[in-house]
Amino acid sequence: MQNVTLWGETLRLLVELSATAAFALSGILEGARKRLDAVGVVVVGFLAAFGGGTLRDLLLDQRPFFWVQHVGLLWGVLALCVLAMLFLRTRHFEVTERAIQWPDALGLGLFTASGVHQALLLDLPGLVAVLMGLVTGVAGGVMRDVVCNDIPSAFRGHRPYTVCAFAGGWAYVGLWSAQAPGWLALVACVSITAGLRGLALWRDWQLPQWRL
Amino acid sequence: MQNVTLWGETLRLLVELSATAAFALSGILEGARKRLDAVGVVVVGFLAAFGGGTLRDLLLDQRPFFWVQHVGLLWGVLALCVLAMLFLRTRHFEVTERAIQWPDALGLGLFTASGVHQALLLDLPGLVAVLMGLVTGVAGGVMRDVVCNDIPSAFRGHRPYTVCAFAGGWAYVGLWSAQAPGWLALVACVSITAGLRGLALWRDWQLPQWRL
Amino acid sequence: MQNVTLWGETLRLLVELSATAAFALSGILEGARKRLDAVGVVVVGFLAAFGGGTLRDLLLDQRPFFWVQHVGLLWGVLALCVLAMLFLRTRHFEVTERAIQWPDALGLGLFTASGVHQALLLDLPGLVAVLMGLVTGVAGGVMRDVVCNDIPSAFRGHRPYTVCAFAGGWAYVGLWSAQAPGWLALVACVSITAGLRGLALWRDWQLPQWRL
Numbered sequence: 001m002q003n004v005t006l007w008g009e010t011l012r013l014l015v016e017l018s019a020t021a022a023f024a025l026s027g028i029l030e031g032a033r034k035r036l037d038a039v040g041v042v043v044v045g046f047l048a049a050f051g052g053g054t055l056r057d058l059l060l061d062q063r064p065f066f067w068v069q070h071v072g073l074l075w076g077v078l079a080l081c082v083l084a085m086l087f088l089r090t091r092h093f094e095v096t097e098r099a100i101q102w103p104d105a106l107g108l109g110l111f112t113a114s115g116v117h118q119a120l121l122l123d124l125p126g127l128v129a130v131l132m133g134l135v136t137g138v139a140g141g142v143m144r145d146v147v148c149n150d151i152p153s154a155f156r157g158h159r160p161y162t163v164c165a166f167a168g169g170w171a172y173v174g175l176w177s178a179q180a181p182g183w184l185a186l187v188a189c190v191s192i193t194a195g196l197r198g199l200a201l202w203r204d205w206q207l208p209q210w211r212l
Numbered sequence: 213m214q215n216v217t218l219w220g221e222t223l224r225l226l227v228e229l230s231a232t233a234a235f236a237l238s239g240i241l242e243g244a245r246k247r248l249d250a251v252g253v254v255v256v257g258f259l260a261a262f263g264g265g266t267l268r269d270l271l272l273d274q275r276p277f278f279w280v281q282h283v284g285l286l287w288g289v290l291a292l293c294v295l296a297m298l299f300l301r302t303r304h305f306e307v308t309e310r311a312i313q314w315p316d317a318l319g320l321g322l323f324t325a326s327g328v329h330q331a332l333l334l335d336l337p338g339l340v341a342v343l344m345g346l347v348t349g350v351a352g353g354v355m356r357d358v359v360c361n362d363i364p365s366a367f368r369g370h371r372p373y374t375v376c377a378f379a380g381g382w383a384y385v386g387l388w389s390a391q392a393p394g395w396l397a398l399v400a401c402v403s404i405t406a407g408l409r410g411l412a413l414w415r416d417w418q419l420p421q422w423r424l
Numbered sequence: 425m426q427n428v429t430l431w432g433e434t435l436r437l438l439v440e441l442s443a444t445a446a447f448a449l450s451g452i453l454e455g456a457r458k459r460l461d462a463v464g465v466v467v468v469g470f471l472a473a474f475g476g477g478t479l480r481d482l483l484l485d486q487r488p489f490f491w492v493q494h495v496g497l498l499w500g501v502l503a504l505c506v507l508a509m510l511f512l513r514t515r516h517f518e519v520t521e522r523a524i525q526w527p528d529a530l531g532l533g534l535f536t537a538s539g540v541h542q543a544l545l546l547d548l549p550g551l552v553a554v555l556m557g558l559v560t561g562v563a564g565g566v567m568r569d570v571v572c573n574d575i576p577s578a579f580r581g582h583r584p585y586t587v588c589a590f591a592g593g594w595a596y597v598g599l600w601s602a603q604a605p606g607w608l609a610l611v612a613c614v615s616i617t618a619g620l621r622g623l624a625l626w627r628d629w630q631l632p633q634w635r636l
Contacts (some may be wrong), residue, residue, distance in 0.1 A: 039578065040580055058482065061273075071450070085632075147566070147579070148575060149575045151361045155256070156249060207251060207299075271482070334494060358571060363571070367464025370461040374463045420462050
C-alpha cells in the first residue's frame with residue numbers, strides 16, 4: 001500500500017514538473033515570437049509558469065507561495081529559459097508547441113485540482129473553489145499574453161480550454177462533497193480536464209461564437 | 213424609523229445589483245465587440261463587475277471577498293452573461309450602452325463610497341481612502357480594457373469619470389470627519405458622483421487635454 | 425558618528441525622493457505621448473512611481489503600504505503631475521528623459537535594495553529576495569507600459585536594465601549573508617546597479633538577442 005502511495009506521489013511530481021515546464025515553454029515561445037530580449041523571455045516564461053498559482057495564493061491569502069517553499073522550481077525554470085535560449089531555433093517552434101500540448105493539458109487539470117483543493121480546505125463555496133481552480137490553471141497564460149500585448153488566447157481561441165478545467169473543477173468539488181478519497185477526486189479532475197482538452201484538440205471542437 | 217432603514221437598505225441593494233449588472237454588461241459588450249469567444253466574454257464581464265472590489269479587498273487585506281460572502285452575485289453575473297449571449301445582438305449594443313449609463317453612474321458613486329468607507333474603518337488617511345474608493349469604482353473597467361488590449365477608456369476618454377468619483381469620495385471623507393451620519397455621507401457621495409457624471413455626459417464636458 | 429548617520433539618512437531620503445519623482449515622470453511622459461487625458465496621465469504616473477513597491481508589499485503580505493505610512497509621497501507625486509501638465513511641453517520631453525536617466529538608475533538600485541532587504545528580513549531564500557528586489561524596481565515600469573498598451577520596454581529594449589538590478593540584488597544578498605553592515609550592502613547594491621546601468625547606457629551594451 002505504501003508502495004502505491006509512493007508511486008502516486010512520484011507520478012504526481014513528474015506530472016507537476018513537466019506541466020510547469022510546459023507552461024514556462026509556452027511563455028518562452030511567445031516571448032521569442034514577440035522578439036523580446038533575453039530578460040523579457042525569462043519574465044514571460046516565469047509569468048506563464050508561476051502567475052496562476054501566485055494569483056491564487058494571493059487571493060486565498062496563503063503564504064508562503066509555493067515557489068518559496070520549493071525554490072528549486074524557480075531555479076529549474078530559470079535553467080529552462082537559458083537552455084531554450086541556447087538551443088531553441090525558429091524551426092523547433094512548431095514541434096515544441098505540439099510536444100507541450102499533452103503536458104499542458106495534464107498541467108491544466110493538475111493546477112485546477114490544486115486550486116480547487118486549497119479553496120475547499122478553506123471551506124469556500126463550490127463556485128468559488130472552481131473559480132480558484134480556473135485562476136490557478138489559466139491566469140498564468142493570461143498574464144503571459146497581456147504582457148506580450150495580445151488578447152489572451154484563452155479568451156479568443158474559440159477552442160475549449162478554460163471550459164475543460166471548469167468541468168474538471170466541478171468534478172473535484174462533487175467528489176469532495178461526496179467525501180470520496182482525495183486521490184480519486186484528483187484523478188477525476190485531471191482526467192476529465194485533460195480528456196476533454198484532448199478531445200477538443202482532436203475533434204477540433206469550437207466554442208459557440210457570439211452571434212452578432 | 214425601522215421602516216425607513218429597511219427602505220434604505222432595500223434601495224441600496226437595488227442600486228448595488230443594478231450597478232453590478234451595468235458593470236458586467238459593459239464588459240460583455242466590450243468582449244463581444246472584440247470578438248472574444250464565450251469564455252472570454254464571461255471573463256471580461258466578471259472582471260468589469262468584480263475586479264475593482266476585489267483589488268480593493270486585496271490592497272486592504274480584507275477577507276473574505278465580497279463575492280465570497282455573497283456567492284449569489286457570482287451566479288447572477290454568470291446568468292447575465294449567458295442571457296446576454298443568447299439574446300443580445302449587435303443592433304442592441306447602442307441601446308444597451310445608453311441604458312446602462314445611469315446604473316453605471318450610480319454604481320460608480322456607490323462603489324466609490326464602499327471603498328472609501330472600508331478604508332476609513334481601517335483608520336487610513338483621507339487621500340488613501342479616496343484612492344481606495346477610486347480603485348473600487350474604476351479598476352474593474354481598467355482591467356476589462358487591459359485584457360481586451362485597449363488603453364483604458366477611463367484614461368483616454370477625455371470625459372470626466374474618475375474625477376467625478378474623486379469629488380464624491382472627498383465628500384464622503386469630509387462628512388465622515390465631521391461625524392455626519394453614515395447614510396448622509398453615502399447619499400452625498402453617490403449623488404455628487406452620479407450628478408457630476410450625469411452633467412458631464414449631458415453638457416459634454418471635456419477634461420483638459422495635455423497641451424503638447 | 426551620529427552626524428554621519430544623519431547625513432546618510434538625509435542622502436538616502438534625497439535619493440529616494442528624486443527616484444520616485446523620476447519614476448513618476450517616466451509615467452507622465454509615457455501617458456502624454458499616448459495622448460491620455462489628465463486623469464490617465466496622473467494614474468500612469470502613480471503606477472510607475474508606486475506600482476513596484478505596492479506589488480512587493482502585496483506579495484510579502486506587508487501592511488501598511490509604504491505610501492500609507494508616508495502619505496506625503498502621494499501628495500508629492502500628485503503635485504508633480506499637476507506641475508508637469510502645466511509646464512511640460514513636447515520640446516521638453518527629450519531633455520526630461522535624459523535628465524531622469526541618473527535618478528532613475530539610482531532609484532532602480534535603491535528600490536531593488538529595499539525589496540531585497542524586506543524579503544531577507546522575512547527569512548526568504550536568496551533567489552526569492554532578489555526576485556522581490558526586481559519586482560520593486562521594475563514592476564512599476566511594467567504596469568505603466570501595460571496600461572499604455574505597449575510591450576514593457578524593460579522586456580524589449582535590448583538594453584540591460586533588469587539585469588543590472590539582478591546583479592545588485594545578489595550583491596546585497598551576499599553581503600547580508602556575510603553579515604556585513606547594512607549600509608555597506610545598501611551602497612554596494614545601489615552602486616553596482618546604477619554603475620552597470622550607467623555603463624550600459626554609455627557603452628551602448630546590448631542584451632543577447634534570441635537567435636531565430
